[in-house]
Amino acid sequence: SQELEQSPQSLIVQEGKNLTINCTSSKTLYGLYWYKQKYGEGLIFLMMLQKGGEEKSHEKITAKLDEKKQQSSLHITASQPSHAGIYLCGADIGAGGTSYGKLTFGQGTILTVHP
Amino acid sequence: EPEVTQTPSHQVTQMGQEVILRCVPISNHLYFYWYRQILGQKVEFLVSFYNNEISEKSEIFDDQFSVERPDGSNFTLKIRSTKLEDSAMYFCASSRAFTYEQYFGPGTRLTVT
Numbered sequence: 329s330q331e332l333e334q335s336p337q338s339l340i341v342q343e344g345k346n347l348t349i350n351c352t353s354s355k356t357l358y359g360l361y362w363y364k365q366k367y368g369e370g371l372i373f374l375m376m377l378q379k380g381g382e383e384k385s386h387e388k389i390t391a392k393l394d395e396k397k398q399q400s401s402l403h404i405t406a407s408q409p410s411h412a413g414i415y416l417c418g419a420d421i422g423a424g425g426t427s428y429g430k431l432t433f434g435q436g437t438i439l440t441v442h443p
Numbered sequence: 444e445p446e447v448t449q450t451p452s453h454q455v456t457q458m459g460q461e462v463i464l465r466c467v468p469i470s471n472h473l474y475f476y477w478y479r480q481i482l483g484q485k486v487e488f489l490v491s492f493y494n495n496e497i498s499e500k501s502e503i504f505d506d507q508f509s510v511e512r513p514d515g516s517n518f519t520l521k522i523r524s525t526k527l528e529d530s531a532m533y534f535c536a537s538s539r540a541f542t543y544e545q546y547f548g549p550g551t552r553l554t555v556t
Contacts, residue, residue, distance in 0.1 A: 340520060359542055370549040371486070378542075396535065420542070428499035429474055429491040429541040436485070 331355070332419055334434035341407050342442050349402045349437045351417030357408045359420040360400045361431065362391050371416060374402075404439075412441045445469045447548035449535050455554045456525055464520045464551045466535030475518045476536040476545060477510065479503070486534070491541070492518070498541070525555045 335350050343361055351360065359378050363371040375384045377393035377400060384391050388405045418431040448467045456462050477489040481546040492498045492510050506552050509521045518537075522529055532552050 332473070361544060363547070366534070366553075371536075371547040373544050373546055376544045418486070418545075427541075428493075429476055429538065429545065430479075430488045430499050431486075431545065432488065433486040 331421060331432050332417060332434040334415075334417055334437050336437060337435065338438040339442070339443065340440045342404055343408060347404050347407055347439070349415050349417075349439075351400045351419075351434055353398050353419060354423055355398070355421045357393065357397045357400070357419045357421060358427075360391075360393050360397075361418040362400070362402050363416045363418060365416055365436070366413050373417075388421070407439075407441045409443050410442045413440055414438050445471075447535055447537055447546050449533075449548035449551050451551060452549065453552045453554070455556065458527060458555055459524050462522050462525055462553065464519075464522075464533050464535075464547055464553070466518045466537075467516050468518055468535065468537030470516070471538055472537035472546075473539045474498075474541055474543075475510075475512070476538075477520045478534045478536065478547075479491045479531040480534065480550075481528075483533045484541050489520070493541075504514055522553075525553075529553060 333362045361376050362374040365371050375391045380397045382393045390403045393400045414436045416436045418433045450465045456490045475492045481484045489504045491498045507523045532545050532550045534550045538545045
């Protein structure tokens with residue numbers, strides 16, 4: 329089974345709609361990172377969550393880490409074409425956070441926003 | 444805004460040749476990483492590096508791979524004898540500490556023919 333699983337794999341929404349992307353781990357997440365990638369380009373850092381129950385927002389994007397620290401969600405409010413891209417969750421799933429920066433990534437969620 | 448830079452953006456090489464991929468991390472970061480992404484697959488961790496030493500490496504990072512910080516600003520990944528399966532996008536990243544956010548460069552697309 330996948331260490332870090334994202335759902336859905338792809339998402340097509342109309343501009344203005346809200347959407348949620350999930351990232352689930354079978355192990356405790358010691359640090360959860362959300363990145364955005366455009367096809368063939370680098371990863372753009374969005375947010376990092378470390379504490380169970382933590383929630384962070386940036387512009388119209390909100391990310392949460394659940395209390396048990398095994399799932400995170402990324403929510404986009406009133407989506408725009410500029411939100412289109414591939415959203416990746418990456419996590420430190422080492423034992424007690426001693427993975428020396430090794431991030432394990434999900435397979436990504438491809439978001440398309442139709443104007 | 445400071446950013447991680449990588450050169451070249453695209454490298455084509457023949458199987459068996461050595462390649463060096465170069466990265467300039469963000470200037471006040473001391474922790475460095477290499478990841479790779481084979482087309483259509485997940486981003487995979489290769490190695491983390493701090494204080495001129497490898498801190499962690501994955502099973503992908505075998506004896507064909509090496510990393511170096513040759514001076515105060517560059518961080519390099521060397522592949523000694525490239526194989527077809529080394530074709531991928533290679534990303535460099537840096538952070539202020541292992542538990543801080545990692546900032547990624549734009550990547551080097553390596554094509555091995």
